[in-house]
Amino acid sequence: MTFIEQFKKIMQDALPTFLENPFIKDCEAGRVDARALYTYIYQDNIYLDVYLPLFSKGLDNFDINSESLRQFEGDQETEPHLMLQKLADQKDPAAKKTITKEWLPATIGYLKHIQNSQQEGDFIFLCSLAACPYVYGYLNEKMIESGQITEDNPYYPWFDFYKGTDGQLTVDFMKVLEEQAEKVDADLQSRGLTAFYQAVQFESDFFAQAVEDRA
Numbered sequence: 001m002t003f004i005e006q007f008k009k010i011m012q013d014a015l016p017t018f019l020e021n022p023f024i025k026d027c028e029a030g031r032v033d034a035r036a037l038y039t040y041i042y043q044d045n046i047y048l049d050v051y052l053p054l055f056s057k058g059l060d061n062f063d064i065n066s067e068s069l070r071q072f073e074g075d076q077e078t079e080p081h082l083m084l085q086k087l088a089d090q091k092d093p094a095a096k097k098t099i100t101k102e103w104l105p106a107t108i109g110y111l112k113h114i115q116n117s118q119q120e121g122d123f124i125f126l127c128s129l130a131a132c133p134y135v136y137g138y139l140n141e142k143m144i145e146s147g148q149i150t151e152d153n154p155y156y157p158w159f160d161f162y163k164g165t166d167g168q169l170t171v172d173f174m175k176v177l178e179e180q181a182e183k184v185d186a187d188l189q190s191r192g193l194t195a196f197y198q199a200v201q202f203e204s205d206f207f208a209q210a211v212e213d214r215a
């Protein structure tokens with residue numbers, strides 16, 4: 001299997017984990033837990049404040065100027081946050097005041113993982129950055145295609161947004177990764193795959209922590 005085939009297989013193999021994730025199950029059922037949504041948005045703003053500048057650095061390391069990738073550095077995520085916020089506001093606006101303002105464990109762990117990967121070198125860093133667009137692009141596309149998320153589901157606009165934006169990003173990201181993987185040895189490739197695998201696990205934990213904080 002080529003590097004990119006292995007990369008894609010990690011994502012495919014992780015799909016069942018995401019489908020069992022309580023946050024994603026709520027989405028599939030069209031269930032709105034306002035507190036979980038406010039928590040997710042709050043944690044995601046913390047995450048993106050750190051992640052997006054790192055993403056820019058990751059691209060700079062390889063002189064990458066793809067339009068879709070460079071656009072991702074901007075404020076792309078406001079729109080999907082507003083979609084979730086609207087659902088939460090309609091259900092229970094008072095829940096907003098009850099969320100924790102702490103950095104939750106998966107937020108901290110995921111960001112530390114990316115920063116540690118940065119220390120390991122440019123290629124491993126790039127691999128760790130890929131899960132952020134890839135997971136949402138892949139998962140949301142699969143769930144719409146399979147009919148698990150249909151147009152009458154209140155989360156449909158959120159799924160459709162990421163299916164488009166992060167899906168296209170992933171295509172461009174894969175091209176870059178494929179080119180860079182050819183320039184590194186088998187050991188570095190393998191460490192890059194591990195860094196990506198771990199980032200994918202953090203993506204799942206990140207969704208779940210918003211719901212676990214429900215109590």
Ligand SMILES: Cc1ncc(CN)c(N)n1
Pocket residue numbers: 044047077131132133136166203206
């Ligand atoms: C944690 C996380 N991962 C992915 C995405 C979507 N790019 C996001 N907004 N937040």
